[in-house]
Amino acid sequence: MDSEIFGFESLEFSLYTKDSQINRRGCFSERAIPEDTFIVEYKGExxxxxxxxxxxxxxxxxxxxxxxxxxxxxxxxxxxxNIAKYINHSCTPNCYYTFEGNRVLIFALKDIHPDEELTIDYCYESEGEKITCTCGSEKCRGFINADE
Ligand SMILES: [Zn+2]
Structure with a gap:
């Protein structure tokens, strides 16, 4: 029932977690995912x-x-x-998210290869405290927070 959202089929079944170079556990895709494909909803309370x-x-x-x-x-x-909570931040992510009401849908920002880690730009708003980024990207801005 939950496998289809707004006409998009979730690829949650092909996602798995393992240790990540970025931060603790990450979320990875078993299969290749073409750009702009809906991947998974960020679920929770x-x-x-x-x-x-x-x-x-x-x-x-x-x-x-x-x-x-x-x-x-x-x-x-x-x-x-669900497994989407393991998606780590990257300053050069391969996924993006959109809001549908109070729901968060995650899509591929570019073509994703099998067994590639999924990442999104968290874009935290800066409220004083800066959170150091360990994404390892060449274009890392140094902090997970969004630029001012
Ligand atoms: Zn970074």
């Missing part, structure tokens, strides 16, 4: 900004898997999430 701040600063959690839809609505990939 819909929470408020207030809850998101609390969870992001909770050291007992294994990592930050919050995806901000806007200033008030956040998806927490740790609650009822």
């Amino acid at each position: 819909i929470i408020s900004a207030e809850d998101a701040y609390k969870r992001e600063s909770d050291p007992s959690r294994p990592g930050i898997y919050t995806f901000w839809i806007n200033d008030n609505i956040v998806i927490d990939g740790l609650g009822n999430g």
Whole structure:
């Protein structure tokens, strides 16, 4: 039932996780994915900004898997999430996301080869604290945060 979203078929079945050069575990595709193909939805629990701040600063959690839809609505990939929460940030990503209401859909930004790691540009808004980037790209901007 969930394999089709807005007429797009999810490629979630062909994704897997393994250790990543970028950060801990990453999300990889078994098969080649052509540019602009829908890959997977970023699923999780819909929470408020207030809850998101609390969870992001909770050291007992294994990592930050919050995806901000806007200033008030956040998806927490740790609650009822799927494999999309393992997609790491890169300053030169091979995937992008679009919003459909409160849903996040991830597409291929370019042709993706089999067993390539999927990455998106998180584009965090800068609110003071800069988060160091370890994406390893030649064009790495040094921080995961978006430019001012
Ligand atoms: Zn980077």
